[in-house]
Amino acid sequence: MFLTGIHLSVIYLSKEAIVLPMYRKSLLILLLILIAVAGGTYYGCYTQEKESVQLDVAANPAVQQGGTEKGAEITVYVTGAINKPGVVTVKEGARTADAVNACGGLLPTADAEKVNMAQVLKDGQQVRVPEKAVPETTAAAKSGSVNPAAKSGTSSKAAPSGPVNINTASAEELDTLPGIGPAMAQRIIEFRETEGAFTAIEDIKKVKGIGEAKFEKMKDKICI
The missing domain is CATH 3.10.20 (Ubiquitin-like (UB roll))
Incomplete structure (x- = not known):
């Protein structure tokens, strides 16, 4: 009877010794599975986030240039x-x-x-x-004199005190030049506004209606 009990105890311990390594092995396998799942999840999230950032950078060139878009x-x-x-x-x-x-x-x-x-x-x-524009009557009243042309009912161009700057002159100032009337003066101003400032007095010949003859008459009276 005593021997039988010892025999049963030995069998139980032997089974327990076998079960324990299997239990540890199962735990190890389960742990490896959990690590693999966690690693896969992290990698998937990281890849998705990286792709999202790359898409944002591609969609916004300003980000590629340091975030400044001038x-x-x-x-x-x-x-x-x-x-x-x-x-x-x-x-x-x-x-x-x-x-x-x-x-x-x-x-x-x-x-x-x-x-x-x-x-x-x-x-x-x-x-x-x-x-x-200053009205002629106002200017005459300030100076205390009356233009004789105004008395006779005719108009005359006031001679400029010096060369007329064709880059800054008003229509009235351009109108004082020989061969330039109000329409041509306005045409010169429109040319400046569309083509830019004159770089030489000869450039005024580029304005439609101003040829060599008119230029010869005014060349000594203009400047830039």
């Missing part, structure tokens, strides 16, 4: 009745009002109605703001 700029020349006339740089798509403000705004004598402040500017364009 708009294109243009350069225009503002002259006339302006506080600070000169060359200014504004954003592409800017309007005449933006360039005028960049030059300190209009002078009190500026004739703003003659300028389209809403016009979209082009690179290299010239913007000229004319001054308000």
Whole structure:
């Protein structure tokens, strides 16, 4: 009987010794499975996030350039009745009002109605703001004299005190030049606004209607 009990105990311990390594092995396998699942989940999330970032970068070129996206700029020349006339740089798509403000705004004598402040500017364009025309009677009253031509009912061009700057002159000033009437003066101004400032006095011959003959008459009376 005692031997039988010992025999049974030995059998039980032997089974337990066999079960214990199998239990540990099962735990190890389960642990490896959990690690593999966790690793796969992490890799999947990381890959998805990386692809999302790459798509965002491809969709937004500004990110590829360090996060800064600078708009294109243009350069225009503002002259006339302006506080600070000169060359200014504004954003592409800017309007005449933006360039005028960049030059300190209009002078009190500026004739703003003659300028389209809403016009979209082009690179290299010239913007000229004319001054308000002073009525001849007012000017004569201030000087205390009356133009004889006004008495007789005829008009005459006032001779300029010096050469006329064809880049900045108003229509009235251009009208004083030989062979230039009001229509031609306006044509010169429109040419400046579309083509830019004259770089030489000979360039005025590019204006339609001004040939060599007219240029010879005015060349000593103009400058740039």
